[in-house]
Amino acid sequence: MKRKMLTVLLLAAVLLISGCSAQDGGSGDSPSVSAQSSGGSARGAQEIPVDVDITEKMFVAQINDIYLNHQNYLGKTIRLEGMFKSTANLSTGDSYRFVYRNGPGCCGTDTMPGFEVKGDGNYPEDNAWVRATGVLEEYEEDGKPYFQLRLKELVVLDKRGQETVSQ
Numbered sequence: 001m002k003r004k005m006l007t008v009l010l011l012a013a014v015l016l017i018s019g020c021s022a023q024d025g026g027s028g029d030s031p032s033v034s035a036q037s038s039g040g041s042a043r044g045a046q047e048i049p050v051d052v053d054i055t056e057k058m059f060v061a062q063i064n065d066i067y068l069n070h071q072n073y074l075g076k077t078i079r080l081e082g083m084f085k086s087t088a089n090l091s092t093g094d095s096y097r098f099v100y101r102n103g104p105g106c107c108g109t110d111t112m113p114g115f116e117v118k119g120d121g122n123y124p125e126d127n128a129w130v131r132a133t134g135v136l137e138e139y140e141e142d143g144k145p146y147f148q149l150r151l152k153e154l155v156v157l158d159k160r161g162q163e164t165v166s167q
Contacts, residue, residue, distance in 0.1 A: 048133045048152055054080035059165040060103050063113040070138065070147060078149060079133040081161050082114050084124050097123055099132040099149075102164040113165070119151030129160040 052073065054062045059080075066073045082099045089096070100114025117132050124130060134149030 048079075049077065050079040050133060051076035052078045054078065056081070056162050056165065058167055059101055060111075060113050060167055063115075066136065067147065070136070073136050074138060075135060077133065077135055077152065078115070079131065080115065081129065081131045081157065083163060084128045084130045084154075084156075085126050086123060099130055099154075101162070104166050116146065116148040117151050117154065118148050119154060121151075121154070123154070124156045129157050131155045131157055 052062070052066070059082075063080075066078070080099060082101045085098045085100065087096050087098070088094065097117050098112075098114055099117050100112045103111035103113045105111050115132070115134075115136075117134060119134070131153075132149060132151060133153040134151040136147060137150050138145055138147055140146070
């Protein structure tokens with residue numbers, strides 16, 4: 001009886017895990033990159049296939065997993081929603097753009113989980129709520145590795161999600 005129960009539990013676990021696997025993004029994605037803004041709040045008419053859809057409920061956990069296991073995600077198409085922020089390195093003048101949410105923290109050490117984004121196009125104003133879809137790539141600057149999403153799409157949304165996330 002115990003053996004049957006163990007078999008059923010293992011089967012249920014396998015089904016649960018396989019049901020959460022990423023969908024096939026295909027290999028026919030266009031290499032061209034564009035960043036687009038639109039005032040729409042619904043998904044675009046042509047849905048871009050994604051390998052990883054970062055959800056509101058598990059935002060911090062999914063971002064952490066990607067950074068910790070980046071070798072499993074490089075070259076994958078990732079989609080996330082969050083706030084847009086543009087900043088510059090005062091020493092070099094280089095511009096950096098991010099899609100992020102406020103994360104857990106305390107006493108001035110709050111986190112901002114998200115990704116640097118890079119595309120060829122117009123960027124929205126800071127604090128705009130956006131949906132970013134892009135391919136994760138690694139680059140090096142000053143001898144240090146960094147990760148960014150090479151944008152396929154950047155859409156400004158009317159409806160904001162949860163700005164502060166804890167999981």
